[in-house]
Amino acid sequence: MKTPEDFLAGQVLLIDKPLHWTSFQAVNKLKWALKSKLGLKKIKIGHAGTLDPLASGLLLVCTGKATKQISELQGQVKEYTGTIFIGATTPSYDLETEIDQTFDTTHIDETLVRQTVEKFLGEIDQKPPIFSAIKKDGKRLYEHARAGETVEIASRKTTIYEFELTRIALPEVDFRIQCSKGTYIRSIAHDFGQAMDSGSHLTALxxxxxxxxxxxxxxxVLAFVDTLAPNTD
Structure with missing residues (x-):
């Protein structure tokens, strides 16, 4: 059982972020629990790499002196699994927004899908989604998008170390990707369809x-909160 002193000295908490929660909500819930249950009046806490609300999975939450490790942890190789739907696009490149275009897929078969994967291995140029938290002209890109504003987004280098297809059941494909810091899996899902003269978007991550x-x-998150013993001092 961890003590208040342990969390102040520094802990790296492995949290399985639930679907529909923001990373901020998860961190906030943990901060509230550490303060209210352990009687900590003040504690530093932060996460090493944001997950979208429509993504679940590993969120590293650092407390106390371990917050100094956040930059180092953010730079680590990341692995994702998910599903791409081929034949339609959305403005957000995932299910946050409605389908805006549909495309012909009669020319797409398993062979083409597997060949297309090869184009995404190694160092690639990638444009982040317009629905992202990157700042442009002092505003988050998603703020520009929701205001209906068009902005020019610069591409950036990212590296895909592994891209494995774990299920092909067209129009859906399941995948496992290992990638460098700053990679947008939503952009890969969007660009994947374009590379096959079609369109696609992410439906699970x-x-x-x-x-x-x-x-x-x-x-x-909630299971972890339940493990914290209330302060009885």
Whole structure:
């Protein structure tokens, strides 16, 4: 059982972020629990890498002196699993927004899908989704998007170390990807369809690893909160 002093000295908590929660909500819930249950008046807490609300999986939450490790942890290789739907696009590249275009898929078969994967391995140029938290002209990109404003988004280098297809059941494909810091899996899902002269978007996403940390060792937010013993002093 961890003591208040343990959390102040520094802990890296492995949290399995639930679907529909923001990363901020998960951290906020943990901060509230540490303060209210352990009697900590003040404690530093933060996470190493945001997960979208429509993604679940591994969130590394650092407390106390371990918050100094956040930058290092954010730079670790990450692994994701998920599902891409081929034949339609959305403005957000996932299910946050409605389908805006549909495309012909009669030319797409398993062979083409597997060949297309090869185009995404190694260092690639990638444009972040317009529905992302990157700042442009002092505003988050998603704020520009929701205001109906068009902005030019610069591409950035990212590295895909592994891209494995775990299920092909067209129009859906399941995948496992290992990638560098700053990779947008939503952009890969969107660009994947374009690379086949069609369109596609992400319908499910789960982060399974960050460096040597694995979601198999992670706890649900509420389950972790329940393990904290109330301060009886």
């Amino acid at each position: 789960r982060r399974t690893k960050i460096g040597d940390y694995d979601v198999a060792q992670a706890q649900d």
